[in-house]
Amino acid sequence: MTEVNCRSTLNVQRSTYYREHDKVWLSVDVIIFGFDQGKLKVLIGRRQMDPGRGDWSLYGGFVAPNEGINECAARTLQELTGLKNLFMRQVGAFGAPDRDPGERVVSIAYYALINVHDYDERLRQEHGLEWVDINQLPPLYSDHNEMVRQAWRRMQLKMRTEPIGFRLLPNLFTLTQLQRLYEAVSGSEIDKRNFRKRIKEMDFIEKTEFIDKLSSKRGAALYRFNDSVYKEDPTFKL
Amino acid sequence: MTEVNCRSTLNVQRSTYYREHDKVWLSVDVIIFGFDQGKLKVLIGRRQMDPGRGDWSLYGGFVAPNEGINECAARTLQELTGLKNLFMRQVGAFGAPDRDPGERVVSIAYYALINVHDYDERLRQEHGLEWVDINQLPPLYSDHNEMVRQAWRRMQLKMRTEPIGFRLLPNLFTLTQLQRLYEAVSGSEIDKRNFRKRIKEMDFIEKTEFIDKLSSKRGAALYRFNDSVYKEDPTFKL
DNA sequence: TCAAAAGTGTTAGATTTACACCCATGA
C-alpha cells in the first residue's frame, strides 16, 4: 500500500513502470563565461534561497517534469541573460550524495559563452550578478568551484578545435583582442607573430575595412568571423 | 525546532527546502568496453523490464536516494561483472524529455574498461549479456546507441593521453596486441615501426622474459604495464 | 619627440610520416 513519489497531477498515468524506485531533485547550473579587460570572467551571484542564502553561487534552476535537460539549461540561461542562441555545452553531472547541504540534489553543469557587451547591464544588476575574474573566484556554494574548473577545462579543449572564441568577442575585433582571449583561456602567453601567421591561414577570419582607434594611437585593423565561409571548410586549429 | 539534514532512513526531514520542485527518476547506464579478437566490443543484453522488455540495451540501474552517482555507477558495474576497481568515467547526462518510452527518466552514462578474460563467463550468461563488436551494434533501447557513440569518442581521446588501454588487455600482452587495440579504438591503421618506436620510449611498458607462442610460430615477446614506473613520470602520448 | 601598440619573415629544431626487408618457427 505504498504510494511512492508520485508528485503532481501531470504524470500520474505514466507512473507505472518504475514505481519502486525513488526520484531525486535534478537541477542545472550554468557557468557563463565572458571576456573583458583581457580577463576571462564568470558570472556569479549571491544565492537567493536557503540553504546557503547569500553565498556566492552559479546561477541554476530545477529541471521541470517534462522538460529536457538541454532545454532547461537554455531556459535558465535565457531567464538570466535575455539572450537566445548562445553557445552552450554540457559539462557533466555532479551527484555526490552530500553535495547540496540542504537536500539530495543532482545537478548538471553547462557552460555558455556570451559577449559581455550583449548583456544588458540593468538585467545583470537586477539579478545581482557580477563578472568575476576566473582566477579570483571566491569560494562558491556547494561544488560550484569544481564545476567552474571542469567547465573551463572543457572550454579550453573545445576552443582549440572549434571557432567558438568569437562568441566571447564583439562582432568586430582586433587580432590583439583575439590573442588576449586565447591567452586568457589557455592561461599561457602566445607568440604574436606565430599567432597572426596561423590566423592568416583561416579564410573565415576576415579583415574588414574598419579600424579600431581606441586601443592604440596607430589604430588596429578590425576583423570579423564569417560563419558561412567557415562552413565551406570547417577546419579549425589553434 | 527544525532538525535538518538528518539523513536517516527516509529523508522526510530533509524535504523542506525544495518542496515546490518536482523530482525525476535518475538512472545510470554503463557502457562496458572489452577487447577481443582484435575487435572493440561492448557488453549488451536483452532488457528485462518494461517498457522495452526484450530490446537490446545497455545495463543500468536507478540512483538510490542517498547514493552518489559515481557510487551508483560503481555498484551497477560490480553487480554486473563482480569486479572492483575498474576504470570508469562519466560520459554525461542524457535527458531528452521523451528519451525513455515509459517515463521521464534522466540517465547518466558511464563507460568502463574491462579485460574480457577477467569476466566470469558464467556471470555473463546469467545476466544474458553478449560482447558485441562496436561496429556491428544492433539498435539499442532508447538513446543507448548515442551513449555508446559518445562514450567511444570520450575513450578515444582519453586513450591518447592516459595509459588506460592496458585495462582492456591481459597483464601480459604482445606489442601486436597493443597495436591492434589502438587500431580498434581509433578506427584507423597504425604503422608498425612507428608504433613500436613510440612504445620503446615509454619505460613503463616493460618487456618481460616471457614469450607468447600462441599467436605466431616464432613467438612474440610479452610486455607488461608497470604502474609504479609510470607514476614516477606520468607522461603518455600515443 | 617619444611612448605605445600594430604589424611583419626567417630559421633551427622537433615531430611525424612513409617505407621494405630479414628472422624464427611449426606445419
Place this chain on the structure above:
DNA sequence: TCATGGGTGTAAATCTAACACTTTTGA
C-alpha cells in the same frame, strides 16, 4: 621449404618555436 607473424632504422616532409625591428600617431 614455405607461410606466418615478429622484429628492426632511415630519410623527407611537416610542424613548431624562437626571435627583433619598423610603423604610425596622439599626447
